[in-house]
Amino acid sequence: MKKTFIPLVLTVLIGLVGCMQQGSKYQVDQVYNGFKLIEKRFVKEVNAECLYFMHEKSGARLFKVAADDPNKLFNIAFKTVPEHDYGTPHIMEHSVLNGSTNFPVKSPFDVLTKGSLNTFLNAMTGSDITTYPVASMNDKDYFNLMHVYLDAVFNTRIYDDPRILQQEGWHHEMDDVNGEVVYKGVVYNEMKGAFSSPTRELDYQASKILFPDNTYGVSSGGYPTEIPKLTYEYFINFHKKFYHPSNSYILLYGDANLDKEMAFINEQYLINYDKSDKKVEIPLQKPFDAMKVAEKSYPVPVGADTEDKSYLSLNFVIGQSTDVDLCLAFNVITEALVEHESAPVRLALQEAGIGKDVSCYFAESKQNIMEIQVQNANPEDQARFKEVVFSTIKKVISEGFDKETLEGIINRMEFRMREGDTPQKGIMIAFSNYQGWFFADDPFLGLEYEAPLAHVKESLTSNMLEELCQKHILDNPHALLITLKPEPGLQDKIDAKVNQELADYKASLAIDDKQKLVDDTKALIAYQKEEDSPEALATIPMLTLADISPEVEWYPIEEKQAESVPVLHYNEFSSNILYSKLYFDLSALPQDLIPYAKLQTALLGKLNTASYTYGELDNQLNIHTGGFHTSLNNYIEENNIHQMTPKYAVTAKATEAKSEKMFELITEILTTTKYDDEERLKSLLTRHQAGTESYIKNRGINVALTRLGSYYSPAGVYNEMTSGLDYYQFITELTDNYDANKEEIIEKLQMTAELLFNRNNLTAAVTCSEANYPAFINGLEGFTAQLSDMPLKQASWKFEPVAKNEGLKSSSKVQYVVKGYNFKELGYDYNGKMRVLNQILSRDYLQTQIRVVGGAYGGFSGFSATGNVYFASYRDPNLTETLENYDATPDFLNEFSADDTEMTRFIIGTISRLDGPMTVSQKGNTAFSRYFSKTSLEELKAERTAILSTSAEDIKGMNKMVNDVLTKDIYCVYGSDTKIEENKDIFNSIMQVVK
Template sequence: MRKNVFFLLLALLATISSCGPQDKYVSGEQYHGFTLVEKRFVEEVNAECYLFKHDKSGAQLLKIAADDPNKLFNIAFKTAPQTDYGTPHIMEHSVLNGSKNFPVKSPFDVLMKGSLNTFLNAMTGSDITTYPVASMNEKDYFNLMHVYLDAVLNPLIYEDPRILKQEGWHHEMESVDGDVIYKGVVYNEMKGSFSSPRRELGYQMSKLLFPDNTYGVSSGGYPSEIPKLTNEYFINFHKKFYHPGNSYILLYGDADLDKELEFIDAEYLANYDLPKEKIEIPLQKPFDAMKEAEKSYPVPDGAPTEDQTFLNLAFVVGQSTDRTLAMTFDIISEALVNNESAPLRLALQEAGIGKDVSAYFGEDKQCSFQITVQNANPEDKDTFKDIVFKTLQAVVDSGFDKSMVEGIINRTEFSLKEGNTPQKGLMYLMQSYQPWFFANDPFLGLEFNKPLSDVKKALTTNLLEDAISTHIMNNNHSALLVLKPEEGLQAKLDEATKKELEEYKKQLSEEEKEQLVAETKELIEYQKREDSPEALATIPMLELSDISPDIQWYEVDEKKVSDINVIHHNTFTNNILYSYLYFDLRTLPQELIPYSELLTNLLGKLNTENYSYGDLDTEMNIHTGGFNTYTTSYLESHNDDQLLPKFAVYGKSTAEKAGKLYALTNEVLQHSKFDDKERLKELITRHQSRVDSRIKNNGINYALTRLRSYYSNSGMFSELTGGIEYYDFITDLSDNFDDKSDEIIANLEKTASFIFSKDNLIAAITCDDKDFSSYSEGLALLSSELPSNETPLNQWAFDFDKKNEGLKTASKVQYVVKGYNFKKLGYEYDGKLKVLNQILSRDWLQNQVRVIGGAYGGFCGFSNSGNVYFASYRDPNLKETIENYDKTPGFIETFDADSTAMTRFIIGTIANMDEPMTPSQKGNEAIRNYFEKNTPEELKAERTAVLSTTKEDIKEMKKMVEDILDQDAIFVYGNENKVQENADLFGNVISITE
């Protein structure tokens, strides 16, 4: 009897211990003003989930009680703009510029300076404005929640119109005789965004598909329309959409739910009653027939216009609340277009329509399926349309290749179940909000197993083919858009804006001109003004005592598998192997460096001895979670003279599939057919098209890479494998393929033979120790196939040249960079530089370049290798920004921060050092530590330096920064007219069209 009682007690204790604090919640009961609507364990997120409704305000709240220290708070609003003014986007910026309880100019920037956040941002979508923050420190987490709730519900925009002027737009005139210009952070951000032809394409297509509802306007703002936004319209937008009754609050992680509910209710929601209006987004009425339109986008004068047109065919398909339909069209996008052997891709290639094609399924209340061809011509429109519908009919009649579909579904399932992001809360936010908004059911988006199970029926039924027939072939709610290049269009648009502003000035009386000058000066003074200590004290912050002195250290064990050196990071990965093969690129002669990058873009897409490229793609999808090759580099001991360039082969699979992963890897490395000229030409043409698109859409990265190539080995390597030099290289190969094909093939074969040898290989693996044996068996298989070839390492000798170039583009804005390497000037790295970087980026440059200058961003970087950069992002200025950089030593000389301000800067610096990581990211960090010869003692010393940084330490860095800037190394990616106007600043003015 006693024995039975003993086991009964044990069972009871086990039951009690297994019940977390969240288990006290019962559906239908009220907790701190919230009624629990539903409690559900969601297998896909491995957590109990609680859906609440706040009785007084009408706010909805979902808690995902995951055992994750990286806690996330998010409040989202359903926002439905009716104009292209960009009101939701400007509102997103503006509410973070001071609130009732935190009356500083920008609580967001103060938090960025000094919080332990792991994520801090706000985002605007076509029907959502959302405010997520995350932290692994609970005190910090509640501080962030407090500031964000106050920002969205009690912003200072009602009493301070200068916020709209700064963040949105305003007229600026510095003297009565001067010109009037438009200025504003979002105004310039969107000028930068719409410098991308693809952004213009998306905007024009949305206007075609949704002429009568919110999806037909730009929530971000169309540059020419933003200046139509008035303060009255702006304020009314907040009143309508930012009521808590239109809010959706997501809480994720291991914070105490009771404490969260109590705080949110008592501090905020209890102060509101139910809203008078429910926000609805009406459906766009279907069309009777497909619409067609032709629009233009700007290219510089003299730029080629042939093969530069976009063709876009789009269909409105169902609603986002139908999760099976959404996943079905994700699969169709891959099977029909994006896969290497997808039928529409092959049909367009054969017809010579464009250089690349892609498909995309966009989820809003009404979804759209879009097929886009780039690098085509306007006269291709009818042929394009004809080929699409003929291919669709052939697919409906004959069906998709089931093996290909199986591979695509397998890769989709692998990705969904892996969830390889440290920001799980943010991922679940993005998965849940559409069904939450429009079906009142966030679980629909989280529970992916059911639609996944439904989609798997495509392997035995005509699910995909029927969806195409129903939603594409017999769907008139569609549009065909031609977006063609137009030389000089940007100059015309700029001239139209100039005339518009001249007309505006003409209408002003002398008194009004003086008033505008006064307002300009007053706004600049407001932007320069420091927040008072009393205002800053309202922003909650941690103490240095809240910061752990411990570092995050990840290391590898060195092992040997079949004569291959292996570095292993042992961690739990849920049975997944994250595999890397690192081949030393110094086996290559210097002239073949660009060919290594080209090789990374060909491998896995070519026919091999045993597979067609389509079958290879299918096999990879069926048996792996991903396969990729790329070039990268490390600096041993952070020394730029000790460059370690690598050709990386990355693959991931379950442990059980290790043998197949390495068999396929060997097939790619050893048996790819470079001499298939037709296929090679297709791939190089497509690759050039993608590089061309990247260089037109990613100005900041190309600017920074080019700048570093002036003075560093690592920068020159990056330039040759991914910068303007590489663009020129791949464009030459594409344009002259027929004449150079034999040379290209010979160089690719030579490059591969130099690289792929077991003697030139270090393998790296991130997996649980129990899965290492499966990995070893697979790697041993690869080792038995790889040749042994001891090739000596070359000593590359790069020629450095401070070219100081200005790159003329069709961009509406600039990316202005300046920098150098301080080690070349005799200085050494110190961890305190991390704090200097935080101060300059979050205080000095943020204020001078963004707030006052109107750019979307201004920041800098100091690396332990010595490389330093100052950079602006989507900047309306050029010369003025360089002048601001040059004033930095003066700022440092007069830098004055009390202990509270220094603590804030130090905490913000630590936040950038202590980021959450997935198992694969931890493995990557361990690999980096190995190659760079980092030590825990070195990282500990760096952290100690950061935590002990003083105001005096910062001031002592003035001379080093001055010496860096005195080197006058600059690069500007910008508007063709703006660059030409400032030609005297450059050693050379260049164009990617030359």
């Protein structure tokens, strides 16, 4: 698992008195509910008393962050150490959530997703960890979730039911004795999808070479061709070895009563275990004597262009994650060397013409990795790539990092640390403290960032970072230079080998064995389709409708004015931070400039301006703001897809004291950017094209859904122009023909800026307290004075959706099958009960048919208040079978029945998707979105009332609407070139997404 997070947790603005009171009663070395308190202290970085316990009987560790936060988190993690590429920990993560002793349903996880008020519910596998976090703002729900998850990990049914491994991991499947044998399994297909990404393959190959002797050299998620080697016996022994309380790390976060938490965990689970003397260790990989060099391949379709399609990567194993000073320093180094706009390695590679984009990350694990990666390069560039990187770093060491650049990077890092702009602070803590907890037995280590921050600031007056670069990069033999190149037809070779493997397996079976496999296949499918009994479902704890507030969370906006510019103010305390949004009406542009506006969002802040070079500008933004970016937002007024309100949003944030400087920089960027710097523009355009191509390759579900919307919706056509395949083709054409058309490109970018950034075209918005508001207005007035105020007229746009029903061919090993339409176009009206319908279809019908039976990683639907409907599958081995399952939805609805308890579960699950925690800035953004889309409080109240009153008959009654949507027969499939070609007769047209 690549993870690039700084080992810290952001400051939480909570009540100090409450958290102090919760921790003050506990004394070190005393035992409470079986837990002995080892250490406690107030951690100012999380503004909470933190207590570290050890369970005396079982050996389980428990860490409580007693924050005054109602969004409580329970997390239990295990140090898991895979030895092979079978994906054992990943499959285990899936499998333990498929029923337990106290909750004997097929999937308690799915039941909880249907009907819990959770704000977070998931499980994750990393290279050395498997972790099970759940969060809720409801006390009763929180303990319910804790109960189910503890039972899942300690009382799993995998020992009694091998079908769980077959479903979640892999199994042989054959429908008929004369048919073919195939592999099926949720994780098997999930990882086929994951490894369709070249960067995932590069990460895997690099890790294998860097760590030949320990667990970091194998895929914890599972390598597709290796997953079928996992045996049931090995699987069971893995659970026995790693899922013992002595190897568990329990994190509790939030305002729940600690006595009650510990009593429950002790009495229900840990008291039943004795401490194990077996300690899970991960040996360090011995360093190399010299850098290794390698070349590997990834598959592309036969006939695909391989020019500029390789990846070059330099990897360095650097220290350990428990050295927090080192880790924080290297997070600064990665920015200063590569990621900053004028970073020396970035510029040197650009000057050398190697690749189209470069990135750098620092991943923290027991042994950290730093990678510098270039994409869209060529294999023959490998040696020169290394030479340019090393010579540039030598020069940096000799001349020193630019101190202003370092100041800006550290300032932005500190801003993020102190801001705390995430509603899931418990999750942040979980991922910040586990490295120190796992490998130094110190759960405080990753939380207390003040000392490492002070240490890294010493780099502003010393050569500390330069010395680290010399030691850990230039003089480090534990390194790898690797090229990943495209190989046309490689997937055919892989598939042929798998098919031969399956054919040999079938040939080894006697006729009776073949019939048994057919019978087993049918039995497994029947089991998967079988519904849980009412008695089994009744074991899953749930809330009642009385536990749900009937009230809607509403974030009121004050409509004001400043210098004739409308201002939207969401008034809430925000720690003296101004969250600024400047919305420019995109309809000021003629239709042909719409994609140029999207391109401009990738350019602003990265080009020279009148007063700054792009490097100086990056420094100024880092020093004086907490962030600056631009984006296109499209709001649908009154939920009518024919009434779009497209906006060009300029987003920035800064402290009150820096408000004036923030607006000075925004003014500089919007009004004086130099689009006519031809070389810089070409460089950014090339980089943006590479990033867009990577998105198209790796986000098949997004590509297919965006394309589907363009088949029937004017807004969908707009979205396709600005974020879909059409935009990718637009940006690729500009890049390929830049030299011939650069004058036109520059002219259109300038015209876009002139038309957009106009005082008459602006609505300003801010999230801050009333006390901070004057600072915002002062900055805003200075900004608007610099804008043009020439009269504008709204352009006339005409979007014409066409139902193309395309097959989108790619190098993906799996499919993304989407189908849909707009029910309002068929004469139906939106009702809040449709949200419950969506919950039922996504969490029940499609989950069963597409994921559980079909073997895809996911199946789900979407019903929007705008009328848009989609059915979608994710990492799906199937194609036509999935379309058939969508078309059978009306049959499911026609037969649908549910008692009051089951409907309550679906309703609660629906509400949980509406009522998650939000930060102050998120509340403000929600308020602004509601304003532009003209969403009223009355509408939201009516929707919530409808949800809470939904009956089984209501669901059944929507059968005709769903049928009418599906019979429009509008679909799009992004998938493997082989699968698309095999089913070419069902498509109106077929296209290669990346040539």
